[in-house]
Amino acid sequence: MFGWKKKKIEVNTLDIISPIPGEVVNLEQVPDEAFSTKAMGEGFAVRPVKGEVRAPFSGEISHIMNKSKHALLLENEAGIQVLIHVGVDTVSLKGEGFTSHVITGQRVEQGQLLLEFDIAKIKEAGLSDITSVIVPHGQEKVQRIESLQEAEAALRIYY
Template sequence: MFGWRKNKIEENTLDIISPVPGQVVGLEQVPDEAFSTKAMGEGFAVQPIQGEVRAPFPGKISHIMNRSNHAILLENEAGIQILIHVGVDTVSLKGDGFVPHVVTGQTVKQGELLLEFDIARIQEAGLSDITSVIVPGGQEKVQRIEGLQDEDAVLRIYY
């Protein structure tokens, strides 16, 4: 009796909202093969209209690229990580135009400001400001990832 409960797979989900104001587009729009071919992982990109990165869910800053400040790795309570990477080749700016508001190890709330970036500065350098939001490959807990056609969430991660 009740043997069916033993076979039920419990799935948790994490919905990802866009961390950057702007137009959400597919990764194939990113002019960098590491992202456009999904070699880094599944996700989406945003053509920003404002230079702010906000936490798409509550979590912990696993890593912020020191010196360049162009990318942040955010982790939820279950250990699921996402990478928010501002621009293409923006590491070459060596932090110029980027102002972090968090440090590695810091706990953040959904909507909290993580990073400000200067769209004009990135474009003046001849670089793309498109921002990639990636679920890095190799995370054993991640069962599947689905794109959503929702006004609020863009991606759902099942774990």
């Protein structure tokens, strides 16, 4: 009867699909405490079978590690940021084996090639190629994050 008094709460979602071909695994399997303990944020990891990082959603590259090219932040139109960090301690390679196809501030579309990396070079250096996909802590808009078991989506962010 008094439906006009009810406030409609709008909830938006962002599904994060795996940006890399490979096996999606829990963050706890990443051999780096910053990721495995979720100290940096919620997310998932990927054991890559191909050295390509593609945009898991359309947005803007808000930051890329220009010298090492091993990590980047992608931001959607609502300002939700996701970190894609290729390998563990791969910053030590100083960009060797990494090719960036984007720059900070560039608009990208879902599925667009962002980075390429040489899996063999990472392993030859004695490093893990497991890649973390993280929703960094401290984003006020993020209400909750769910793990998904759907075919391609690994996370759903509610904001």
